[in-house]
Amino acid sequence: MQEEELVQKAKKGDAQAFGKLYDLHMPAIYRFALVKVSNKTDAEDITHQVFLKAWKHIEEYKFQGFPFTSWLYRIAQNAIIDFYRTSRTHQDIDALPEIALSSHLGLDDRVDKAVQVQLVMSAISRLDETGQNVLLMKFVNELSNKEIAEALEKSEGAIRVIQHRALKQLKQLFEHHGTDEHYRTTKDA
Amino acid sequence: MEQMNIIEQLKTLKYIKPSEEFAFLSKQAILQTSRRRAFDFSFFFRPLYVGGFASVFAFLLALSFILPKSQEQVYASLDLKDLTSELDDVTISVQLREVEYNKSIETTIASALKEISSDEAKHLNPSLLQEEKGDVNEIDDVSQQIDKLLQEVLQ
Known part of the structure; x- marks a missing residue:
């Protein structure tokens, strides 16, 4: 339907x-x-x-x-x-890994994904409000630019600009805090 | 870090899921909540009701043409201003009657006092009254004689 x-x-x-x-x-x-x-x-x-x-x-x-x-x-x-x-x-990010992940994952995967989720949430929480909203709607909840524009009451062009800026900020945050390195280390371990 | 890698990292948030218990309980609670419903105007536009409303409207319209006067009277009797003015008229007429009565009483009393105080009121003269009393006594004597004769006849 x-x-x-x-x-x-x-x-x-x-x-x-x-x-x-x-x-x-x-x-x-x-x-x-x-x-x-x-x-x-x-x-x-x-x-x-x-x-x-x-x-x-x-x-x-x-x-x-x-x-x-x-x-x-x-x-x-x-x-x-x-x-x-x-x-x-x-902020209660520490409690996230055990409470919020899909139960379809195996135990090892759950621990691994939990750490990733924790790192990404920590990084994304440092973005401004609109940047957070756009990245979450676009890449996590897979909304179209039109849907995001309607939800945030902005033009689609503005959404594209915000998305680009937020991704750039997130990249800097990951590099600055060595998240990528931390992520790789955690995964290898 | 490449942009694609960042996006992949972001997508890990998709693993976040609500607990099944919360999903079930929340859904049940919401659906059991009565919903505030706006008035459905489409109700009035069902064919049966449209015919009914049209008939009632036509009937009322016809009545308004047939009985314009009686309606005006009814409305006039219910009009607050008219009622107030009617009430004022009643009060005024009652007051006028009282004034007239008081006026006539005053005249009567005045004339009575005038008669008493003047010599022209012969019927109040003491000597005249004495004479009248004598006449009454004479009548009483005649009456006593008649009574006596009647009793004798009866015996």
Whole structure:
């Protein structure tokens, strides 16, 4: 079933259709929230709030070349902004490896990937807000430039510029902190 | 570090997954939440209802042409300004009656006092009253005689 059809059904109160939309988008929104707040519990709270709000207000969403994904990311961004307004910023990256990785990986792979995830999150958290958003949406959650532009309320051209700048900054961060070297050492070990 | 390598590193974040327990519980909780629904105006545009509403509207429209006067009266009787002015009229008429009554009473009392104080009020003269009393006593004597005669007849 097409996403637009699911949205139309959900707008009419079809909980099953919204459940499918939830299954489709929840992992990406959770990932986005976790990287932004660096805490499993907070990320879960934010993700829950995002979908609860989406379910309650889905009638307000109108498909006019404006993807549903972008609408969800807008809600997520607002939820994250509210989170930082009401609570102290706290990084909990150390706790990530054991709590946030796919259970489909073997134990060795999980440890290996956990270290990589930790390093990348540490680096990405040093980027500015918009740079983080663009890289996460583009390379982690695989949104198109159009979807990112809609979600961040910017032009596609602006998104390309931000993406280029953020990648450059990330490269400098990796080189400066020797992340690549650390990554290779960890992998070899 | 090459750009492609950085992108590959970024993609490792895809391994982040929510716990299945959270996914299940959160989904259940959300879907059990009642949704605020906007009023569905399409309800009014169903063919059956459109016909019904049109009929009612036509009927009301016809009534407004047939009974314009009675409607005006009804509305006039419910108009607050009209009601207030009507109430004022009632109060004024009551007050006017009271004024008229007081005026007539005053005239009567004045004329009575005038009669008492003047000599022209012969019916209040003491000697005249005495004479009248004498007449009444004479009438009483006649009456007593008649009563006596009647009793004798009856016996």
